[in-house]
Amino acid sequence: MATHQPRRVPKPTGASFTVTDPATGEAFDEAPDQQGDELDTVIGRAHEAWRGWRTDPETRTTALLAAGDAVEAAGADMAVLLTREQGKPLAESYAEVARTAARLRYYAQLGVPGPQPITDGRPVRSEIRWRSLGPVAAIVPWNFPLQIASAKLAPALAAGNTMVLKPSPFTPLATRLLGSVLSAALPEDVLTVVTGHESLGARLASHPGIRHVTFTGSVSTGRAVARGAASSLARVTLELGGNDAAILLEDVDVERIADRLFWAAFRNCGQVCMAVKRLYAPARLYDQVVEALAQRAKSAVVGAGLAPGTELGPVSNVPQLARIERCTSRALADGARAAAGGHRLARPGYFFAPTILADVPPASAVVTQEQFGPVLPVMAYGSLDEAVVAANDTGFGLGGSVWGTDLDEAAAVADRLECGTAWVNHHGELSLAQPFAGIKDSGVGVAGGPWGLQGNLRPFVVHRPEEGRR
Numbered sequence: 001m002a003t004h005q006p007r008r009v010p011k012p013t014g015a016s017f018t019v020t021d022p023a024t025g026e027a028f029d030e031a032p033d034q035q036g037d038e039l040d041t042v043i044g045r046a047h048e049a050w051r052g053w054r055t056d057p058e059t060r061t062t063a064l065l066a067a068g069d070a071v072e073a074a075g076a077d078m079a080v081l082l083t084r085e086q087g088k089p090l091a092e093s094y095a096e097v098a099r100t101a102a103r104l105r106y107y108a109q110l111g112v113p114g115p116q117p118i119t120d121g122r123p124v125r126s127e128i129r130w131r132s133l134g135p136v137a138a139i140v141p142w143n144f145p146l147q148i149a150s151a152k153l154a155p156a157l158a159a160g161n162t163m164v165l166k167p168s169p170f171t172p173l174a175t176r177l178l179g180s181v182l183s184a185a186l187p188e189d190v191l192t193v194v195t196g197h198e199s200l201g202a203r204l205a206s207h208p209g210i211r212h213v214t215f216t217g218s219v220s221t222g223r224a225v226a227r228g229a230a231s232s233l234a235r236v237t238l239e240l241g242g243n244d245a246a247i248l249l250e251d252v253d254v255e256r257i258a259d260r261l262f263w264a265a266f267r268n269c270g271q272v273c274m275a276v277k278r279l280y281a282p283a284r285l286y287d288q289v290v291e292a293l294a295q296r297a298k299s300a301v302v303g304a305g306l307a308p309g310t311e312l313g314p315v316s317n318v319p320q321l322a323r324i325e326r327c328t329s330r331a332l333a334d335g336a337r338a339a340a341g342g343h344r345l346a347r348p349g350y351f352f353a354p355t356i357l358a359d360v361p362p363a364s365a366v367v368t369q370e371q372f373g374p375v376l377p378v379m380a381y382g383s384l385d386e387a388v389v390a391a392n393d394t395g396f397g398l399g400g401s402v403w404g405t406d407l408d409e410a411a412a413v414a415d416r417l418e419c420g421t422a423w424v425n426h427h428g429e430l431s432l433a434q435p436f437a438g439i440k441d442s443g444v445g446v447a448g449g450p451w452g453l454q455g456n457l458r459p460f461v462v463h464r465p466e467e468g469r470r
């Protein structure tokens with residue numbers, strides 16, 4: 001029987017940096033440490049490739065459908081690599097790969113809108129023809145490397161642009177493999193993956209050959225990216241942090257929703273922009289809610305992402321682990337009580353016990369900042385108005401959710417949340433076809449669905465007299 005040879009991208013020959021497995025804390029691979037001066041060539045080639053790619057929508061559809069098939073065919077290798085560098089359970093990596101293929105197919109078939117006549121009642125015939133922008137720079141974080149890359153590259157390429165994609169230096173490997181797999185389906189230089197550190201990202205964001213910078217990451221880096229892109233006046237799309245609140249209503253069935261609520265906060269070890277990061281429960285149900293979540297947290301199977309049965313992997317990297325430890329110990333010092341967890345696990349790798357914090361003062365950093373880890377503060381509220389005010393009292397505005405038995409009442413409360421997406425009895429589910437946009441510090445611009453495609457197009461207008469007039 002032939003043994004399967006995993007697809008790998010060849011090891012770098014020049015300068016490189018190591019990539020660490022968060023389940024062991026040990027380096028296991030390398031990626032090229034590219035410098036900003038290499039970008040002139042890469043972006044020049046992306047410009048050349050754009051000339052052909054932008055002209056032929058049918059070729060683009062065929063190529064992007066083939067790209068979806070190629071991702072699926074390489075799915076097992078990509079998923080294993082993703083789990084090793086990022087830490088998430090293997091099943092979640094498979095889901096991320098599947099989402100990547102689905103998104104390529106979705107945008108392949110969506111297509112650029114045809115010419116659109118516009119009228120204002122005068123005897124003229126104006127028509128919008130949607131045109132691509134040119135080379136797009138995508139800069140992405142380490143929590144969902146493939147899924148976020150695909151959310152940027154699929155609409156940008158479908159719109160007729162080319163792309164230079166930079167993953168996080170914590171998770172460059174699955175993205176390099178994605179680039180190599182897609183190169184078999186796409187014309188040369190339509191997509192180039194570059195790897196390196198902050199200075200490479202900064203140079204990419206400010207490069208004069210880039211027409212659109214689409215960034216996902218932290219608020220502070222997002223501001224730096226926007227400042228960089230201002231130098232070339234490139235279009236900017238920013239998908240930034242979140243500090244989503246979930247509100248439980250008086251009629252909620254705690255036992256029924258506890259498991260779903262737990263995973264809405266702890267999936268991907270809590271490293272999700274749209275995770276539940278603050279929970280508000282009615283005072284009457286407070287002890288029951290804390291207890292139900294603490295039991296779930298204590299029984300969660302924590303382990304290496306590749307180990308069968310693992311539900312929660314390690315935290316992805318050392319700076320993130322330090323941030324979680326800092327926020328948690330600060331909350332405990334502020335008077336919070338750890339109903340579950342509250343500490344690192346005594347084993348190699350970057351493991352943190354799933355943590356439920358009760359009696360947390362509202363001004364504690366774990367409530368006011370984005371902790372981005374396996375830690376959930378639970379607060380009691382007296383009146384519903386008080387809960388809504390607390391949920392909206394944040395500089396972020398990504399998502400939020402309301403949980404209860406009367407769905408109409410829950411939906412009415414959800415309507416009062418100041419954010420881009422609000423869920424009832426769920427948190428974080430997104431359709432490929434819906435718009436995705438944060439308000440306040442959570443972002444600028446709209447991704448997802450036809451809006452994601454639109455964000456990569458410009459209107460070109462042809463304006464002429466009506467038939468029979470000169």
Ligand code: NAD
Nearest residue numbers: 140141142167168198201202217218221239240241242273
């Ligand atoms: P980060 O901002 O540290 O890094 C993101 C990317 O920017 C990386 O590729 C990094 O190398 C690059 N970078 C760093 N400095 C740069 C600079 N000066 N110029 C250009 N690029 C630079 O974020 P992170 O720690 O990788 O990711 C976690 C953050 O991402 C969290 O705040 C999370 O909420 C956010 N996030 C948001 C969404 C969303 O859709 N809104 C999705 C996922 C993650």
